[in-house]
Amino acid sequence: MVVGDDESSHEEEQNPNPDAQPASDASLAAADAAVSVEGDGEIQSLARGIQEALSVGKRHRFWETQPVGQFKDAGRGGLPEGPIEPPTPLSAVRPEPYNLPALYEKMELRDVPAVTRLLREHLSLFVVAPDFDENDVEHWLLPRENVVDSYVVESPETHEVTDFCSFYTLPSSILNNQNYSVLKAAYSFYNVAAKTPLLHLMNDALIVAKQKDYDVFNALDVMHNDTFLKELKFGPGDGQLHYYLYNYRLRIALKPSELGLVLL
Numbered sequence: 001m002v003v004g005d006d007e008s009s010h011e012e013e014q015n016p017n018p019d020a021q022p023a024s025d026a027s028l029a030a031a032d033a034a035v036s037v038e039g040d041g042e043i044q045s046l047a048r049g050i051q052e053a054l055s056v057g058k059r060h061r062f063w064e065t066q067p068v069g070q071f072k073d074a075g076r077g078g079l080p081e082g083p084i085e086p087p088t089p090l091s092a093v094r095p096e097p098y099n100l101p102a103l104y105e106k107m108e109l110r111d112v113p114a115v116t117r118l119l120r121e122h123l124s125l126f127v128v129a130p131d132f133d134e135n136d137v138e139h140w141l142l143p144r145e146n147v148v149d150s151y152v153v154e155s156p157e158t159h160e161v162t163d164f165c166s167f168y169t170l171p172s173s174i175l176n177n178q179n180y181s182v183l184k185a186a187y188s189f190y191n192v193a194a195k196t197p198l199l200h201l202m203n204d205a206l207i208v209a210k211q212k213d214y215d216v217f218n219a220l221d222v223m224h225n226d227t228f229l230k231e232l233k234f235g236p237g238d239g240q241l242h243y244y245l246y247n248y249r250l251r252i253a254l255k256p257s258e259l260g261l262v263l264l
Helices: 025-036 040-054 109-123 134-141 198-211
Strands: 002-006 061-065 104-106 148-154 161-169 185-188 216-220 234-245
Touching: 109 134, 109 148, 109 161, 134 148, 148 198, 161 198, 185 198, 198 216, 216 234
Parallel strands: 185 216
Antiparallel strands: 002 234, 061 216, 061 234, 104 148, 148 161, 161 185
16 A cells, blocks of 8 residues: 655554564664654654655655746745746747647546556556556546546547546635635646657646636656656746655665656
């Protein structure tokens, strides 16, 4: 079982099997050292050391699109002030509306077998990844309004599904603001770029999110996401997501690019 938490909340799980090996050698050493530790500062330092020892990957950062309008007005401080890069001349700005490719379509129930095949092939490339079957894909990825959005790309010749992208919705309540009550955020979910470049696929996802009135689009730097984050003007956020494997010893932390799992 895979569990995860952010750096503001860490809950320990009890091992039901007393004979099972501990999560890591480092955790035993840290536990022994705790007997002689004195002072709150040293205890906090020890806790951070245990967390890093158990963590599957040490850096899985959220990346955010540049905040505009409602996002900034709500007082969110994840990004520094000012543009991520120099402003683009007005003459170089692509006019709206943005047109999606003709064969970029919302996923339907009939697409579940094809999406399952694509996902299984894609996720086999990573060290840690879920094992999706068709029931999982239907439950987690079939579009539901204000929950998850999923899209497929079909081959113009064969009409077979060649690519897939998705994002889920996680709104936040805005308190003590007269102008806004909800911040609508999209989070990149599972994406498979077999024929269409991932950069183009995610650019289309951003267009869809804009058309659906999302305020911000977030993504982790797991899987192959690093190939589009900077190019599509994402900026590094200030949050980190830690992955833990239950009752499993791992001596070397995995790189974000080796993870094929998106934690909700």
